[in-house]
Amino acid sequence: xxxxSGKTLCPDTRLRRINLPEPVSVEESxxxxxxxxxxxxKGGSRGIFxxxxxxxxxxxxxxxxxxxxxxxxxxxxxxxxDRWRIDDEWWRSEPVSRLYYAVLFAAGKRLVIYxxxxxxxxxxxxx
Amino acid sequence: MRILGVLLPHFAWRCEIxxxxxxxxxxxxxxxxxxxxxxxxxxxxxxPELEGLQRGLPLQQALSRYGEVELIQADIPHYWSVxxxxxxxxxxxxxxxxxxxxxxxxxxxDGLQSIYPDDGILIKEVREVISKNFDPRLGIAGGKFPAxxxxxxxxxxxxxxxxxxxxxxxxxxxxxxxxxxxxxxNKLRNFGLRTLGQVAALPPGPLQSQFGPEGRKIRELAAxxxxxxxxxxxxxxxxxxxxxxxxxTVSLEALLVNWEALLSRVFMKLAPRGMGLRSLALxxxxxxxxxxxQSLRFKEPAMDIRSTIxxxxxxxxxxxxxxxxxxxxxxxxxxxxxxxxxxxxxxxxRAQDHLMDDIKQLETRMGGPQIFRIxxxxxxxxxxxxxxxxxxASGG
Numbered sequence: 382x383x384x385x386s387g388k389t390l391c392p393d394t395r396l397r398r399i400n401l402p403e404p405v406s407v408e409e410s411x412x413x414x415x416x417x418x419x420x421x422x423k424g425g426s427r428g429i430f431x432x433x434x435x436x437x438x439x440x441x442x443x444x445x446x447x448x449x450x451x452x453x454x455x456x457x458x459x460x461x462x463d464r465w466r467i468d469d470e471w472w473r474s475e476p477v478s479r480l481y482y483a484v485l486f487a488a489g490k491r492l493v494i495y496x497x498x499x500x501x502x503x504x505x506x507x508x
Numbered sequence: 509m510r511i512l513g514v515l516l517p518h519f520a521w522r523c524e525i526x527x528x529x530x531x532x533x534x535x536x537x538x539x540x541x542x543x544x545x546x547x548x549x550x551x552x553x554x555x556p557e558l559e560g561l562q563r564g565l566p567l568q569q570a571l572s573r574y575g576e577v578e579l580i581q582a583d584i585p586h587y588w589s590v591x592x593x594x595x596x597x598x599x600x601x602x603x604x605x606x607x608x609x610x611x612x613x614x615x616x617x618d619g620l621q622s623i624y625p626d627d628g629i630l631i632k633e634v635r636e637v638i639s640k641n642f643d644p645r646l647g648i649a650g651g652k653f654p655a656x657x658x659x660x661x662x663x664x665x666x667x668x669x670x671x672x673x674x675x676x677x678x679x680x681x682x683x684x685x686x687x688x689x690x691x692x693x694n695k696l697r698n699f700g701l702r703t704l705g706q707v708a709a710l711p712p713g714p715l716q717s718q719f720g721p722e723g724r725k726i727r728e729l730a731a732x733x734x735x736x737x738x739x740x741x742x743x744x745x746x747x748x749x750x751x752x753x754x755x756x757t758v759s760l761e762a763l764l765v766n767w768e769a770l771l772s773r774v775f776m777k778l779a780p781r782g783m784g785l786r787s788l789a790l791x792x793x794x795x796x797x798x799x800x801x802q803s804l805r806f807k808e809p810a811m812d813i814r815s816t817i818x819x820x821x822x823x824x825x826x827x828x829x830x831x832x833x834x835x836x837x838x839x840x841x842x843x844x845x846x847x848x849x850x851x852x853x854x855x856x857x858r859a860q861d862h863l864m865d866d867i868k869q870l871e872t873r874m875g876g877p878q879i880f881r882i883x884x885x886x887x888x889x890x891x892x893x894x895x896x897x898x899x900x901a902s903g904g
Contacts, residue, residue: 396883396885396897396898396899397880397897397898397899398893398894398897398898399882399893399896399897399898400892400893400895400896401893402893467890467891469890469891477891506892506893507892508892
């Protein structure tokens with residue numbers, strides 16, 4: 382097994398990675414397909430399930446800046462438009478194995494999510 | 509093509525007398541330096557009574573003939589200044605005036621018949637604009653060379669007009685008057701050809717075989733035919749500035765300071781018109797009346813003093829002064845406008861520099877990079893977060 386030195390990803394330490402995957406809460410059907418997603422949305426509680434309000438203070442935010450209020454929003458998936466799998470770096474200690482879904486919500490919004498087949502965690506990511 | 513030849517014999521010497529009347533009546537030789545160092549002197553002009561001297565004769569030879577003469581260092585800028593004024597006056601009479609050399613001018617007469625119906629009127633008008641101090645000799649002929657000879661052999665205060673008798677007039681003149689190379693003149697003498705009439709009588713073939721292309725020219729001139737065109741003066745603006753130094757100096761810096769002062773005057777005149785210097789002539793006069801002159805040409809017009817002075821400094825280092833300088837000046841001989849330069853279509857470099865300074869100040873104040881630009885890392889990667897990354901905009 383080859384140790385992941387990280388050199389392939391960011392050889393320059395001054396580089397800051399972007400488009401990192403963001404964890405989301407996904408409800409799955411019996412066949413393992415995503416049916417709904419709960420995400421934290423900025424702004425007022427206009428969602429269908431305004432259940433949780435928490436203050437997410439960003440690290441390093443000046444004291445005078447008002448805290449950002451995020452609300453948990455559950456969105457139902459009406460269709461899965463595309464699906465693809467990525468298996469990469471299987472020779473390393475942390476291989477990549479993802480199953481991507483391009484999903485469409487009832488409100489007409491499109492989103493790309495994937496399930497990490499190693500950890501079982503769901504993420505959203507621009508593809 | 510009818511041409512009036514205007515000859516001012518001993519022009520340099522007469523200029524000196526006009527400036528310093530006290531030397532009138534004395535035998536004098538006007539000298540010019542052969543090289544920049546001024547070590548070798550040649551005769552430029554002399555007073556009329558010193559027969560046998562000629563222009564270009566080394567000073568030693570001249571002194572061997574006439575030991576008791578006054579030696580005057582030539583002031584070429586002054587002579588040309590006087591001569592230019594004289595040409596300006598001649599241009600009041602005819603638009604076609606050529607200053608061939610110091611003391612020799614040609615005036616085109618074609619088309620002036622309606623203004624001057626008679627040659628006598630024309631000559632009278634011309635004489636009125638030339639000072640009598642210069643003892644002008646005038647001659648009219650169908651070409652420059654015969655007009656020159658007509659003026660040369662005209663009586664003082666008179667004028668010789670050559671028409672159909674030009675052949676007879678030239679036939680008795682010496683071949684030494686021909687404006688050809690010294691080698692050709694010596695060759696003519698060696699062939700026993702003493703007069704222009706003898707040369708004109710020869711068929712063109714043998715002359716060409718002996719003298720090459722110059723042989724044909726020699727025969728034509730000897731026959732009184734000269735088709736050399738008249739080159740009228742071009743109207744151009746000339747700016748002249750000069751200064752007398754408070755004390756004589758050999759210091760390069762002192763000379764540059766004085767030239768800088770003169771240039772500032774020039775640029776004050778040029779700046780409002782958006783003009784720059786295309787070419788200029790620098791001159792100095794040493795305390796021993798040595799004359800030094802050099803010309804400068806600019807590939808692109810010089811628009812400010814700094815760029816001009818840097819070129820002048822290089823020139824002065826390459827061509828040293830013949831002695832301590834007491835007077836200097838410059839003559840702007842060419843003006844030009846600034847060339848167009850293509851600039852960046854997008855943002856100006858200076859604005860970019862200012863932006864970069866602001867970004868660095870922000871980093872210093874916040875303790876780390878705050879502004880980033882997107883950089884491709886592995887754009888081909890199937891894993892999205894590995895395709896692009898942020899890098900500090902300041903590059904630090």
